[in-house]
Amino acid sequence: MPAFIPDLPVILAFALTTIVLAITPGPDMALQMSRAINYGREHGLATAAGAMTGILVHTCLVALGISVLIVAAPTAFFVLKIAGALYLLYLAWQAITQGGGLRLAQKAAKTPNVAQSYLTGIGINLLNPKVVLFFMTFLPQFVDSHDPAAGQKLLFLGAEFILVSIPLAVLTVFAAEWLAGTLVRSTWVQRALNWSFAAVFTAFAATILFAEGRK
Template sequence: MSFIPDLSVILTFAIAAFVLAITPGPDMALQLSRSINYGRTHGFATAAGAMVGIAVHTTLVALGISVLIVAAPTAFWVLKIAGALYLLWLAYQAIFHGGGLKISEKAQRIPTLKESFLTGVGINLLNPKVLLFFMTFLPQFVDRHDASAPGKLFFLGAEFILVSIPLAVAMVFAAERLTKVLTANKWVQRALNWTFASVFTAFAVTILFAEGRK
């Protein structure tokens, strides 16, 4: 079972995954929009599509990172530093550019469940910020000297999906109320943005100090 990370890593990543999963973005906006406009079934279909997209990102990143670990350890180190800087950029974005959601209006033609599912996949796969985040965030939880690093990356990707599923289900059920709170209450938005920024900054500082000691 060498592909299973230490318990401390699992718990730390679970907290990070939880915060990331509730951070407003295109995936959340789409799921809320489909749930409100076409019903919960479409919301669940869209959420399932997003999970498939995350699985694809995880696979691509795990395979790519495993190549770096073996062939280019220096590039892997640079990627970890880039991850810390990217987290700081996300913190800046959360504070100074906000995290409000844009919920699309109901279309004239009701989409099929397959269309909602594929739209969820597409929104996730075509969002460069998702790929960039997985590329720079997942490596922070593995050691380049660990031969089981690729397996641990897959494990963490699966953990991210497992953490995201109950949150997505709860979000679909509470879509209408959640949308009103996030779009109408500026104080709640501000509090969430500062919370997200604090978590991103904490992880970035931890990464930078860890790298500085090597």
């Protein structure tokens, strides 16, 4: 077996843990559902693809040791928290002002293109300090730091995280599209859903502000 591939028990344990984490609600999931409901399946999938790209970046940063520097530096981590919180608040505002009418009933005030949804998915993932903390503390636990191939195994596990998460993200988007197609029948329901997404983004923004780096 190539040196960069972890042992089978490690691969299976990591896959199981990834499933649990992937189905745990977070900003990425909320954004994917919001985009799918408001703009359609392709936007939800593009947002999910953006989030997966962000995961790949986080994995590379961990493998290179850069995430440790970000979390260990109070100023850098503080700036990351503020940027992440402000971005989520912007998405909350956008959900209210630009998503007041869902796609099935009427066009939203401004419909982004698929590329914009993809970039938004990347942004919400990269600017989430909790994701930085997660990958810095969680991913290395599955690799021996003294292993000469530790960096390569971290990249392998990051790729595994993405592969396991993709089907779950697709199911989330399809479920959101089903919600839009079967439950959204009135302007009141549309507004209630978008205000709910705005509340979720705001709550995550507040949670991010309390994330702590290394003392």
